[in-house]
Amino acid sequence: MTELASPTTHNHPGDIAQPPGSAEKALSIANVSHSYGARRALDKVSLAVMPASFTALLGLNGAGKSTLFSLVTRLFGIQAGSIRIFGHDIGQEPGEALRCMGVVFQPRTLDLDLSVRQNLLYHAALQGIGRREARLAAGEVLSRIGLADRDGSKVRDLSGGQMRRLEIARALMHRPRLLLLDEPTVGLDVKARVDILNHVRSLAGEQGIGVLWATHLFDEIIPTDDIVVLHQGRVLADGKVARIIADAGARDLHSAFMHLTGIVPDPGELAP
């Protein structure tokens, strides 16, 4: 397996001691390992997400993406390594770390029987945002995603794409500086996927939010993105997409991925 050099911003394995500038990183994962009994799901994973960047976490199903998300969101306890969000260690200062973070989980986590607005207000309460402020913020995020006229509708009556947009809006209610999304476009049609992807990219570009977007879909990634390739619990490569393709000697990301993961040894074989 090839370990590619990361040209600019990413931590290398072994980089546990945080260098002085590390507080600037939106998310910094260093040497994180996690096992379920005997099965090792993550093996010394290190990666970083910078503010105002869109970083794709690319991996097949079972690569360890969701485990990584569960660790970053404090759902699971950390077994080895460290995770920092804007310098706050998730184990030591979970409150401050979670405050900076908005999360969209892979499974739907909305209350289907409650209205759009009720879902948002519940989330605001969980962030300690008072009613009046929460109502304002709800109106704001709903108009951003074009659901302002649906605020009284039951979530059950929304389309899949609308639900996902609502989940993203909900994750932004408390104005986080880091947004985590775990395969957010699964099960959506092409148009909804493009809409959501564009929306999230604009959050990174216009509002300076650091985005970590987990996916197994190559067409969601563009050459200027940062990318981390996760395979069988290990980081095989990270850096700019164009650089990874070039380093692998491949023609596109798909064949570079196949080469890195050893699914197809010769990158030229898959090239069209």
Added chain:
Amino acid sequence: MSLNVVNAQPAGFSIAQYLTCLTGIVWREGLRFVHQRERFISALVRPLVWLFIFAAGFRQVLGISIIPPYETYILYEVYITPGLMAMIQLFNGMQSSLSMVYDREMGNMRTLLVSPFPRWYLLSCKLLAGTAVSVLQVYAFLLIAWFWEIEPPPIGYLTVLPALVLSGLMLGALGMLISSGIRQLENFAGVMNFVIFPMFFASSALYPLWRVQEGSPMLYYVCLFNPFTHAVELVRFALYGKMNWVSLAVVAGCTAVFMIGAMLAYDPSRGLSRRGPAGGET
């Protein structure tokens, strides 16, 4: 109309923010409860079956002498009403706690647990919210029972409230502790057989303890050490505007122990890891 990034927030939370969080969680639980009418009805039917059928049948079999808090001879229906009130809370506590640990509510637990408030606080709020729902169910039961001539003194409806909150918390925390700690009890049938039925029958819910002692001294001691007995007695005394200090001490002590144990034992990875570690949930 922009979501500009907020750079500096004060660390920690104010008391007002803690209260906002608590009210939010209870409010949501209440809304969900309103929307799940079947759950409400089944929670009511169970004790009413006991009251209308079982108690009516046993009225002639079991004679009840005058024991505190009662000041006169009472019908068997009157005797078992506090036991049935506690039973509502027992079922509710086990059901909601089980769903907190296992996957049924996992998605919702995720949104709860990514809240920046301390985890012990979030779980306590969740337990309180479950308790609030069980208290509503108990009052609905009492209303129907009133038409069945179960008429405690009016002040009893008020004095029973703190007792119900405490017993609801104890049973909810116990449910969470059990479902976090014992792997085999992952479905509700297991909990019914091994927790709910033994706790309910080996208690003073259906028969006064002095009668149990006549029949089996051994069982008497089991009942005496059963926290559910004390929940029932606490509720029974409070319903008649009286206080049972021993039961209060036992229930308060057990609540504290169960809650601390439940917070320590609660592990959200359990609901997930069983179905495939890498977030195999869909």
